[in-house]
Amino acid sequence: MISWLAPEFRLPVIAGLIVFVAAVATTQIALWIGNRVGDRQMESVGQVYLDGLVANVGGLLTEGDLEEVERRFARAFVEQLGIREKVLLVLDDKGDILLRVGDLSYLSDMALAVPAGGTRVDEAAGIAWVARSASNVPGIRLVAALDVSQTLDARRRLRLGVVLIDLLIAALCGVAAYVALHRLARPINRLMLHLSSAEGQPETIPDAAIAQADPRSAALLVAYNRMAESVREREALAAQLAEREQAAALGRLTATIAHEVRNPLGGMATSVSTLKRFGEDATVRREAIGLLERGIETIDSIVTSTLNLFRPEEERRLSREDFEDLRHLVRPAAVKGGVTLDWRIDLPGEVSLGAVAVRQVLLNLLLNACAATPPNGTVTLEARIDGTSLICTVSDEGSGLEPDNSQHLSGLTSGPASKRLGLDVIVGLLGSLDGSASVKSDSETGTTIRVMIPLESAA
Known part of the structure; x- marks a missing residue:
């Protein structure tokens, strides 16, 4: 009935x-009780009157x-004091x-129907009929x-006055x-309004509004403000940590790219030096030029992979080539640590997922796996389609992931993770993909991280 009212007005x-x-x-x-009492008093007065009349x-x-x-009877009509007979x-x-x-x-059927000892009131005529047996x-x-x-009449006026006064009061x-x-x-x-309308960072309640509240409500509002400030501080700290982790991940990737580019550049520099010294020899010249071409192709592959990762084409779908790009990007870190890469990709030509976020998730996991795996170890990447989801598994042979980091990556906790691992970046990207991760870690056999991402056509 009052659903059209604003919520804050409904209860009042x-x-x-x-x-x-x-x-x-x-x-x-x-009033009803008073009328009943008045009727009984009127009946009693009538019976008292008839008692005197019967005695007479x-x-x-x-x-x-x-x-x-x-x-x-006629004399009674002459001497009418108090009670008037009709x-x-x-x-x-x-x-x-x-x-x-x-x-x-005044004579009516009511007069003949009233029983002995009874009373009937004709309000229209203003008459009370009373009867008594002799x-x-x-x-x-x-x-x-x-x-x-x-x-x-007095009763009606009283009832009207009482009703009017009652309505007013x-x-x-x-x-x-x-x-x-x-x-x-x-x-x-006000608190409910702030709680229901808060988007992003919660807003605190002004001090002027708190000053107008009663002591208990003011204490509640102050507690809410402290909570809102704590949430804002945590969100700001989380944003700073995420930026630092992204910067750290970008730094590791930059170092990896520099290392990958330096290798072919060294070979190309050697080829140039060889050409300067022995350029007259056709065989030497042909071998040096071949080495230069392969170096240029290697650098071009690295640059192309990096551009596809950070400056992708709009709505580009994930494909097998993206996993080959990941192999090129991770290989320098693997070579530096003496780690073998094992790629097991069982995918169709294209997968109905955006390539950028998936590549970033896997690149972070693979770089962490290479860093954790000792020399002569193996880092494995498996990818396949299972029903309506993409399943990717990254395995290493390191000493295992710390429990706090493992729970954070699995979404069981929201506390700060290791800055070195960039796990907040991974968790954020998985959240944007509606994906999830599960971790199986052991200090002897290493860590296996299973990532499940629903395909866009099934979302």
């Missing part, structure tokens, strides 16, 4: 309505002297009228029509309840 409005309805309902119940004419009724009874009747056991005195225009004359019943119009109480509850709930509403 409901509370105000409850107070209003409760105040009106209790007043109406009190009871003997005459026993003697059957209805004329004297009529005269005494009609007096004497009925037999069959309900027939034996005697009637007064204004007969105890000393069996079957005889006295009925009186008493004028209660003033009492009924109930409305004031409802408004007061709304204002009080809305004021008390204002800090909570």
Whole structure:
């Protein structure tokens, strides 16, 4: 019913309505009880009146002297103090009228139907019909029509006044309840607004708003501000760590590329020196030129692989060539550490995944594996399609991954990882791919990291 109201107004409005309805309902119940009490009092007054009347004419009724009874009834109409009669009747056991005195225009079926000891009120006429049996004359019943119009009018005026005052007081109480509850709930509403609308870094609540809150709510808002500041500090620290890790990873890659380029450059420099000294010999010249061509091809392959990694074409799909590029990029680190590379690629021509993020994840893992593997060890890369996911496994023969780093890479913890490994970069890239990693590490057999990335067509 009030769903169209803003959430911060719903509870105060409901509370105000409850107070209003409760105040009106209790007043109406009190009025109903008061009316019932008034009816019983009216009935008692009528019976007392008839008691006096029976005491006055009871003997005459026993003697059957209805004329004297009529005269005494007529005298009662003359002496009207307090209770005013309109009609007096004497009925037999069959309900027939034996005697009637007064204004007969008030006579109605209600007069004949009222039982002995009972009361019937005709509010339209302002008449209360009361009846009593004559105890000393069996079957005889006295009925009186008493004028209660003033009492009924006073009751109506009282009811109207009470209802109006009740509505006014109930409305004031409802408004007061709304204002009080809305004021008390204002800090909570502000807190809920900050919690529900926070995107990225949470915003703190202004000090002016905290100063307006009650002590307990103010303490809650202060605690929220401390939490928000802590979150912002952690996010800033995480961003700094990620930047440092990316810079470290880029530095390692730069060193790897420099080492890879230096090898063919050394051979090319030797070829140039040979040409200068023995260029007249056709055989020497042919061998030197061949060495220069192979060196240029090697450098071109390295440059192409690097450009594909950091400046890829838009929406380029992952392919087997990307894994060959990874072999070229990792080979210098492997050669430097005396590590053998074992590539086991079982993929179709293209995979429905963007190449850039996948290459960056695998490059970081492979460089870490080469660094962890002792000389004469082997680093293995396996890649295959399993259902709707790309499964890549990187294995080394090192001393195992530290438990904290293993849990961080698997997504079991969010604490800081080793800066050397660049694990935050890997975890962030896997998150962007909706991928996951599992780690199996042993100090004797090495570490195996299994990466699962859902294909875009199945996402």
